[in-house]
Amino acid sequence: MVRVGHALRDLPLIHEAFAAGRLSFDKVRALTRVATAGDETLWLELALEASGSQLARICHAYRRAIAVDDPRRTALQRARRRLVSWWLDADGMLALCATLPPEEGRLVLNAIESAVSRTLAKDQAAAAASGGAPFGLDHTIVVVAGNIANRAARRSAEQPSGP
Incomplete structure (x- = not known):
């Protein structure tokens, strides 16, 4: 009213x-x-x-x-729906949830893919040199996603909130 x-x-x-x-x-x-x-x-x-x-x-x-x-209205609706959050499950595993505009989503996916491939190659090389088993891809994704989530959380905290 x-x-x-x-x-x-x-x-x-x-x-x-x-x-x-x-x-x-x-x-x-x-x-x-x-x-x-x-x-x-x-x-x-x-x-x-x-x-x-x-x-x-x-x-x-x-x-x-x-x-x-109205493209401004679409942009505003997207901004309101934009979300990046993460938490640690009871067993200590990182859970990551993101709702992003397509452009930002693609950037995040590219960053994860790039970091995963670099980290996986390093882990495999280190494991081969030491004679041990390499870390799996799942472990690498958790580490990379945690780093991305931490950066996104810091960036969100630094941005001023809306009206």
């Missing part, structure tokens, strides 16, 4: 129709998600003719269409 109240400050025609009882709160809530000062008249006319459920469907479809067309 607070969001609707704040939005009505910028939509005087919708506010007036709501105060006069010509619009229900459900309609006003839907309208405040899509209407702007520039197109308020159009949305008000539509709201006065449509039922509450029709208006809700129209507004929802409009918001989805706008989200697809």
Whole structure:
């Protein structure tokens, strides 16, 4: 309700129709998600003719269409979903979870693949020189992923949080 109240400050025609009882709160809530000062008249006319459920469907479809067309909105949605976290399981194994935009995800995968191949080659060479068995690929991935997760956590902690 607070969001609707704040939005009505910028939509005087919708506010007036709501105060006069010509619009229900459900309609006003839907309208405040899509209407702007520039197109308020159009949305008000539509709201006065449509039922509450029709208006809700129209507004929802409009918001989805706008989200697809607005690259800033897509970038903001991706930023909100971006996540890198890690933890140690009960047995001390590192667990890593990441949700990243495709470009960053590819960078992380490239870094892991590169580090794994270098580390694995070093481990195999050291094991061959000492006559022992080399560390497996699983061990290498855990070490590399731990390093990446630590760097990502430090980077996230250094970045200012959003509004």
